[in-house]
Amino acid sequence: MENEYYGALEAGGTKMVAAIYDGNGNVVERTVVKTEKPEKTAEELIRFFEKKKLTALGIGSFGPVDIHPDSENYGRILRSPKTEWQGFSFYETFHEALSCPVVIDTDVNAAALGEARYGALKDVKNGLYLTVGTGVGAGIIVNGQLLHGMLHSEAGHILLSKVPGDDFPGCCKYHTNCLEGLAGGPAILARTGLEGAKLTPDHPVWDIVASYLAQALADYCMVLSPERMVLGGGVMKQEHLFPRIREKFAAELGGYLTTPALSNLETYIVPSSVGGDQGILGAYCLAREPV
Amino acid sequence: MENEYYGALEAGGTKMVAAIYDGNGNVVERTVVKTEKPEKTAEELIRFFEKKKLTALGIGSFGPVDIHPDSENYGRILRSPKTEWQGFSFYETFHEALSCPVVIDTDVNAAALGEARYGALKDVKNGLYLTVGTGVGAGIIVNGQLLHGMLHSEAGHILLSKVPGDDFPGCCKYHTNCLEGLAGGPAILARTGLEGAKLTPDHPVWDIVASYLAQALADYCMVLSPERMVLGGGVMKQEHLFPRIREKFAAELGGYLTTPALSNLETYIVPSSVGGDQGILGAYCLAREPV
Numbered sequence: 001m002e003n004e005y006y007g008a009l010e011a012g013g014t015k016m017v018a019a020i021y022d023g024n025g026n027v028v029e030r031t032v033v034k035t036e037k038p039e040k041t042a043e044e045l046i047r048f049f050e051k052k053k054l055t056a057l058g059i060g061s062f063g064p065v066d067i068h069p070d071s072e073n074y075g076r077i078l079r080s081p082k083t084e085w086q087g088f089s090f091y092e093t094f095h096e097a098l099s100c101p102v103v104i105d106t107d108v109n110a111a112a113l114g115e116a117r118y119g120a121l122k123d124v125k126n127g128l129y130l131t132v133g134t135g136v137g138a139g140i141i142v143n144g145q146l147l148h149g150m151l152h153s154e155a156g157h158i159l160l161s162k163v164p165g166d167d168f169p170g171c172c173k174y175h176t177n178c179l180e181g182l183a184g185g186p187a188i189l190a191r192t193g194l195e196g197a198k199l200t201p202d203h204p205v206w207d208i209v210a211s212y213l214a215q216a217l218a219d220y221c222m223v224l225s226p227e228r229m230v231l232g233g234g235v236m237k238q239e240h241l242f243p244r245i246r247e248k249f250a251a252e253l254g255g256y257l258t259t260p261a262l263s264n265l266e267t268y269i270v271p272s273s274v275g276g277d278q279g280i281l282g283a284y285c286l287a288r289e290p291v
Numbered sequence: 292m293e294n295e296y297y298g299a300l301e302a303g304g305t306k307m308v309a310a311i312y313d314g315n316g317n318v319v320e321r322t323v324v325k326t327e328k329p330e331k332t333a334e335e336l337i338r339f340f341e342k343k344k345l346t347a348l349g350i351g352s353f354g355p356v357d358i359h360p361d362s363e364n365y366g367r368i369l370r371s372p373k374t375e376w377q378g379f380s381f382y383e384t385f386h387e388a389l390s391c392p393v394v395i396d397t398d399v400n401a402a403a404l405g406e407a408r409y410g411a412l413k414d415v416k417n418g419l420y421l422t423v424g425t426g427v428g429a430g431i432i433v434n435g436q437l438l439h440g441m442l443h444s445e446a447g448h449i450l451l452s453k454v455p456g457d458d459f460p461g462c463c464k465y466h467t468n469c470l471e472g473l474a475g476g477p478a479i480l481a482r483t484g485l486e487g488a489k490l491t492p493d494h495p496v497w498d499i500v501a502s503y504l505a506q507a508l509a510d511y512c513m514v515l516s517p518e519r520m521v522l523g524g525g526v527m528k529q530e531h532l533f534p535r536i537r538e539k540f541a542a543e544l545g546g547y548l549t550t551p552a553l554s555n556l557e558t559y560i561v562p563s564s565v566g567g568d569q570g571i572l573g574a575y576c577l578a579r580e581p582v
Contacts, residue, residue, distance in 0.1 A: 126440040138514070142433040142440070149417040149433070149516030150552050157513045157547060159506060161452040161468060174547035177452060215450060222448045223429070223514055225440030256448060256465035261441050 007049045007057035007098070008283035011035075011090065012107065013082060018045055020052050021284045025118075028052065030280075038088040046097045056101040058286030059090050060110025060279050067105050067152060075104040103286040107279060109146050111272075112139025114282030115230050119273035124227035128220055129272070130155070131233035132213065136180035140224060156180040158219055163211045183212040185235055201240040210241050214248030217269065221253065227261050232272030245269060298340045298348035298389070299574035302381065303398065304373060307332060309339050312575045316409075319343065321571075329379040337388045347392040349577030350381050351401025351570050358396050358443060366395040394577040398570060400437050402563075403430020405573030406521050410564035415518035419511055420563070421446070422524035423504065427471035431515060447471040449510055454502045474503040476526055492531040501532050505539030508560065512544065518552050523563030536560060 004023035009016060012035060019030040029051060033044050049057065064080060066073040075091025095102045105113075112121070112129035121127035121141060129139045136156030140147040147153060157178040171190050172181025181187060188196045192205050199205065217229055231242070246265040253262075261268055272278060295314035300307060303326060310321040320342060324335045340348065355371060357364040366382025386393045396404075403412070403420035412418035412432060420430045427447030431438040438444060448469040462481050463472025472478060479487045483496050490496065508520055522533070537556040544553075552559055563569060 126438075140514075142438050143436055145434055147417075147433050147515065150518045151516050151548065151550050153514055153516055154548065155514045158510050159452060159513075159543060161450060174545040219449050219510060220514060222450075223431075223444055223446045223511060224438065225442045225444055227441045252450060254465040257442065257445065259442050 004055045005052040006284055006287040007052075007054045007100075008280050008287060009045065009057065009059045009061075009090075009094075010107065010110065010279040010283055011059055011061040013062045016041060016045060017280050018048050019280050019284070020049065020054070021287075023055075025284065038085050038093075042088075042093050042097075046094070049094070049098055054098055054100045054287075056103065056287040057094055057098060058110070058283040058288070059094070059102065059104045060107045060283045060286065061090055061104055063106055065090070065104065065106060067109075067148065075102065101287075105146065105282075105286055106137070106139070106152050108137040109139040109148075109152060110282030110286060111232065111278040112141055112230075112282065113146055113285045114274060114278030114280070115272065116141045116144070117285050118281045119278055120230045120270050121228055126224070126226050127228045127230065128155075128224060128226045129230045129232065129278070130217075130220075132184065132231060132235040133233035134185045136184045136233075138220070140226075142224070155216070155220060156184070158216050160212055160215050163208055166208055179212055179216045183209045183235075188235065196235055196238060201238065206238065206241060207244065209235070210244035211248055213241070214245050214252055217245065217249050218252035221249075221257070228267070229269050230272050231269065232278065236271060239271070242269065242271065295346045296343040297575055297578040298343075298345045298391075299571050299578060300336065300348065300350045300352075300381075300385075301398065301401065301570040301574055302326075302350055302352040304353045307336060308571050309336055310571050310575070311340065311343050311345070312578075314346075316575065329376050329384075333379075333384050333388075337385070340385070340389055345389055345391045345578075347394065347578040348385055348389060349401070349574040349579070350385070350393065350395045351398045351574045351577065352381055352395055354397055356381070356395065356397060358400075358439065366393065392578075396437065396573075396577055397428070397430070397443050399428040400430040400439075400443060401573030401577060402523065402569040403432055403573065404437055404576045405565060405569035405571070406563065407432045407435070408576050409572045410569055411521045411561050412519055417515070417517050418519045418521065419446075419515060419517045420521045420523065420569070421504075421508075421511075423475065423522060423526040424524035425476045427475045427524075429511070431517075433515070446507070446511060447475070449507050451503055451506050454499055457499055470503055470507045474500045474526075479526065487526055487529065492529065497529065497532060498535065500526070501535035502539055504532070505536045506543055508536065508540050509543035512540075512548070519558070520560050521563050522560065523569065527562060530562070533560065533562065 006021045008019045016033045020028045064078040076089040077085045080086045115121045115129050125144045127141045138155035170176045170181030297312045299310045307324045311319045355369040367380040368376045371377045406412045406420045416435045418432045429446035461467045461472030
């Protein structure tokens with residue numbers, strides 16, 4: 001095990017985090033590469049991964065990316081606003097260059113897997129990881145495994161009931177009342193003229209953001225019955241949101257569900273863990289685990 | 292296999308359907324018993340199941356019922372409006388009387404399993420079965436297995452955005468805007484003064500019911516990414532609802548998701564199958580499959 005090596009790649013739209021792990025889950029080497037043109041970035045990453053003979057490579061990628069192992073486009077970036085990357089195949093590029101199995105999933109699924117194996121979802125079999133940033137997305141663990149389904153979860157686009165008095169039309173191109181369009185980073189910017197990081201905790205927008213997140217979490221709870229829900233991403237760096245979300249979440253449930261897990265919302269709705277490494281750890285897990 | 296026998300019980304609030312299957316899935320005997328006091332009903336059922344030496348018994352039960360195999364209340368009816376049944380343990384009663392393994396799940400989970408193994412979800416690994424009747428509930432299949440989670444899905448209580456102009460306050464004790472409270476059988480009765488079965492297809496209530504069901508299905512689709520969704524239960528005997536639901540569902544998605552499965556909504560949102568036997572077939576599957 002100790003002389004086996006696994007590659008892990010957290011492929012983001014602005015940067016790529018790459019690491020080589022040994023078979024015991026220890027990091028051997030790690031690097032961060034800026035996301036530029038695909039040829040240039042891929043070449044840098046290949047040079048990094050070639051330092052060891054890899055048993056497998058796991059990739060958590062920005063999307064939209066085809067993650068169906070039996071698809072001919074497996075590992076390929078689909079119609080993307082990042083036009084230079086559109087059509088780029090992570091699978092073909094790294095499989096050819098490194099001659100090892102390559103496993104690809106979405107960035108948020110990888111992050112959920114990292115939380116499930118090493119982080120805040122380590123002790124549960126059913127959980128949810130929600131990232132709230134420029135995009136809003138969820139990775140869902142059911143019976144210890146990632147939920148994929150027809151495509152992958154698009155839980156960030158769940159449709160919500162508008163908060164009374166909120167006449168913001170949402171900033172999702174497709175929906176007037178989805179979570180991402182009402183409460184994601186761009187919505188906060190459009191609502192206030194400022195990025196969330198520049199707003200004080202007493203700004204009224206946070207109460208609206210907390211309301212929509214609470215409503216979405218109540219729905220995820222009803223549908224999925226998770227044992228715990230983890231909130232990460234840039235917006236959730238606003239720690240003051242957590243108590244507000246928990247309070248509003250309880251109000252949304254209305255006392256309907258009573259379980260031991262729900263009796264303490266401080267351990268039911270929690271911040272992300274592992275110091276922001278859930279994505280790269282999850283990519284490592286993708287390389288380690290059978291698909 | 293052929294001289295093995297499995298018991299199946301679909302335990303409902305008004306009637307109990309019981310069957311004995313052989314190891315090939317053929318019905319050997321079947322009976323229907325009225326749900327009266329638990330002692331009387333249980334005795335009748337035990338007399339029926341004793342006709343064969345059972346390898347195992349599977350039960351899909353009305354709720355609330357404890358379905359956690361490691362709980363000391365496994366198979367027990369919890370705080371129930373049917374007070375005579377409150378505290379009754381299906382597990383203890385049948386395990387003692389029949390001396391065989393007894394596996395219990397909710398009625399809607401059993402029905403989802405029946406559809407998954409024998410019915411409309413047979414060819415997919417991820418699907419949803421929604422029953423719309425006096426109650427509204429979902430059984431969810433992920434990676435070929437039932438989703439249980441912390442408790443079990445309560446997707447019938449998903450919170451919805453009110454249809455403009457609909458001032459009906461819902462008839463759920465806990466929520467003003469959940470699917471069950473807005474569109475279940477009692478809501479239809481409260482909205483119109485008549486049971487759904489007595490209303491003509493041109494009654495305006497159906498448009499409202501279809502809107503809420505479509506909105507809930509859009510949310511289930513975003514969160515779970517199922518490959519197909521099956522609608523059963525008394526309300527869904529109104530066949531005219533299906534085209535309306537499909538049309539409104541497409542409008543809710545707003546063109547955001549494009550997959551081969553979604554390209555034909557007539558095979559994506561479908562009526563229940565197996566002639567209403569999904570519940571008893573699912574109970575048989577509970578007896579057959581490892582928990």
